[in-house]
Amino acid sequence: xxxxxxxxxxxxxxxxxxxxxxxxxxxxxxxxxxxxxxxxxxxxxxxxxxxxxxxxxxxxxxxxxxxxxxxxxxxxxxxxxxxxxxxxxxxxxxxxxxxxxxxxxxxxxxxxxxxxxxxxxxxxxxxxxxxxxxxxxxxxxxxxxxxxxxxxxxxxxxxxxxxxxxxxxxxxxxxxxxxxxxxxxxxxxxxxxxxxxxxxxxxxxxxxxxxxxxxxxxxxxxxxxxxxxxxxxxxxxxxxxxxxxxxxxxxxxxxxxxxxxxxxxxxxxxxxxxxxxxxxxxxxxxxxxxxxxxxxxxxxxxxxxxxxxxxxxxxxxxxxxxxxxxxxxxxxxxxxxxxxxxxxxxxxxxxxxxxxxxxxxxxxxxxxxxxxxxxxxxxxxxxxxxxxxxxxxxxxxxxxxxxxxxxxxxxxxxxxxxxxxxxxxxxxxxxxx
Ligand SMILES: [Zn+2]
Numbered sequence: 001x002x003x004x005x006x007x008x009x010x011x012x013x014x015x016x017x018x019x020x021x022x023x024x025x026x027x028x029x030x031x032x033x034x035x036x037x038x039x040x041x042x043x044x045x046x047x048x049x050x051x052x053x054x055x056x057x058x059x060x061x062x063x064x065x066x067x068x069x070x071x072x073x074x075x076x077x078x079x080x081x082x083x084x085x086x087x088x089x090x091x092x093x094x095x096x097x098x099x100x101x102x103x104x105x106x107x108x109x110x111x112x113x114x115x116x117x118x119x120x121x122x123x124x125x126x127x128x129x130x131x132x133x134x135x136x137x138x139x140x141x142x143x144x145x146x147x148x149x150x151x152x153x154x155x156x157x158x159x160x161x162x163x164x165x166x167x168x169x170x171x172x173x174x175x176x177x178x179x180x181x182x183x184x185x186x187x188x189x190x191x192x193x194x195x196x197x198x199x200x201x202x203x204x205x206x207x208x209x210x211x212x213x214x215x216x217x218x219x220x221x222x223x224x225x226x227x228x229x230x231x232x233x234x235x236x237x238x239x240x241x242x243x244x245x246x247x248x249x250x251x252x253x254x255x256x257x258x259x260x261x262x263x264x265x266x267x268x269x270x271x272x273x274x275x276x277x278x279x280x281x282x283x284x285x286x287x288x289x290x291x292x293x294x295x296x297x298x299x300x301x302x303x304x305x306x307x308x309x310x311x312x313x314x315x316x317x318x319x320x321x322x323x324x325x326x327x328x329x330x331x332x333x334x335x336x337x338x339x340x341x342x343x344x345x346x347x348x349x350x351x352x353x354x355x356x357x358x359x360x361x362x363x364x365x366x367x368x369x370x371x372x373x374x375x376x377x378x379x380x381x382x383x384x385x386x387x388x389x390x391x392x393x394x395x396x397x398x399x400x401x402x403x404x405x406x407x408x409x410x411x412x413x414x415x416x417x418x419x420x421x422x423x424x425x426x427x428x429x430x431x432x433x
Contacts (some may be wrong), residue, residue: 004276007171012038012046013062015172021103022176022275023100024054026247028183031055033164034100035078038172039088043067047084049075079139086148087168094156094168096175098302101164104186108161115186118200120320121209121380122356126181126252131155157182173273177251185209187322188329191407201379205354214301220289232258232266233279235420239393240268243319244275248396251275252379254319255297258389260284263307266431270295302356304363306385309365316387316397323403324382327351331378336405337417344430345395352375374399 016036031054037047045065047053049146052061056070063073065085066356071077084097112177114130117123131150134431136143143389147166150158157167157178165182169175210365237258241248243256253273257267258344264286268274272281283296287306287398290296303316303379320328327334334349336342348368356377368377373395374384383400386392 005173006174006276007271011059012040012172013059013065016046016048016062017057017059018058019098019172019176020048020054020128023098023102023179025245026103028179029054030045034098035080035084036096036098036172037078037081038096045081045084045088047077047081047139048080049073050076050077052395069428080143081140082141083144083166084280086144087151087166090148091168093170094151096169096172097166098165098169098172098175099164100179101388102179102183102186104132104190105159105165105183106163107190108186109164110162112161114159115182115189116200117185118183118206119185119189119192119198119379120253120325121201121393122252123181123185124203124206125210127178127185128156129154129184129424131158133158133160133166133397136162151173173283177273181252182249183232184320184322184325187344189319191323191326192330194328194407194410196332196382198329199379200333201354204372209355214298214331217288217290217296217300219292220284220286221292223284223291225284229260229266229284230279232260233282233389234390236266236282237279238278239279239317239389240274243317243396244258246397247275247338248321248400249319254317255299256318256389257297257303257305257316258286259307259314260286263304265303265307267296267300267303270297299356305362305365306368307337310368311389312383313368314387315385315392316380317384317389317392319384319396321396321400321403322383323400323407324376326407327403328376328382329379334399334406335415335417336377336399337423338402338415339392340418340426340430342398343418344426346374346402347372347431349386349399354379354382 003018020036030397037045040047047063049063051063063077065071065077114132117127133146133150136146167175167179189198194240223277240256254274257265259265266282266284269281269283284291299318350372373388376382384392385397387394
């Protein structure tokens with residue numbers, strides 16, 4: 001069962017414990033590395049302790065460094081506390097800080113580079129411009145000065161030379177989303193460079209994407225929640241949480257929907273952190289109207305067109321996962337003629353250029369109507385469809401595994417695909433009804 005992060009109401013020690021375990025679970029920190037802090041209105045700073053196992057941290061392990069310097073807690077505060085304090089002093093808009101050594105961002109840090117966030121649609125806005133702090137001794141005042149110096153330029157995220165990364169936010173959720181998205185960009189670029197040449201979006205393309213708000217459906221007057229509707233809400237939440245746990249979705253991107261009755265469906269909301277999605281957040285779409293007071297995903301129109309034109313499709317997942325995105329950002333062909341399972345589940349996966357937010361584009365519903373269950377959208381996402389939601393999720397997993405095998409195979413050789421005859425044999429045995 002996923003715990004829900006509620007930054008306005010949860011105690012900072014509970015927030016910090018939850019986020020550190022999320023970061024640890026997703027492989028973005030080691031047991032000893034990384035630290036998190038949150039500052040209170042009165043200037044007290046809650047921070048992770050020094051040298052305590054990040055895999056089993058409890059709220060009672062979190063330290064409070066009072067504004068007057070007194071330390072309350074049963075451990076010593078993190079050895080990197082000086083730079084947390086230095087950032088809070090220089091940036092009153094920053095109320096939470098995450099520092100860690102996640103592998104992909106460390107790769108950038110050790111070659112003295114900054115990842116270009118124009119690699120995927122939403123990252124430039126989530127991460128903002130990225131700063132760079134030169135090397136200093138860990139835990140030193142000088143390191144604090146270097147880092148605070150970068151934050152004083154207005155950055156909310158920096159790469160630390162030969163060390164790691166520091167990210168700030170107006171609350172811990174904001175900082176976590178920036179952290180997760182930046183590490184995701186780094187991974188996508190690294191995997192992309194293994195198989196090809198990453199193509200970056202122009203600022204104008206991203207601005208256009210962000211500015212483009214497809215017309216909102218009107219609100220329905222009355223809303224009912226029959227049991228079969230509630231069942232689907234729970235199913236969607238479960239799949240979204242599972243996708244986050246499995247590294248198939250990040251908090252800042254991803255839409256899941258399920259057909260309900262006829263062309264009516266349930267869909268995830270816009271700009272809601274995916275890790276923390278709850279059944280009450282899911283939006284009902286009925287008779288071309290939306291549930292009152294809720295903002296459905298910006299891709300609602302696309303889901304609607306897909307359901308209308310494809311009676312066999314009953315669930316849709318639109319997401320970013322790192323190995324599939326390596327193909328999406330390099331505009332490389334994802335050839336799933338790798339193993340029988342991959343081809344049977346996915347058949348050939350077409351790729352479309354960036355810009356599905358343009359409402360007039362009916363390309364996707366039409367491609368799906370031709371029988372392609374999955375589509376890659378360049379620098380944006382992978383779209384997977386199916387009957388039952390679990391089947392669609394399984395397809396997504398198979399797609400990500402196939403992409404991963406292709407990326408991992410690159411250093412040992414080129415794919416020798418299953419040949420056309422073998423594909424036709426698979427088609428006649430497994431796909432003909
Ligand atoms: Zn560190």
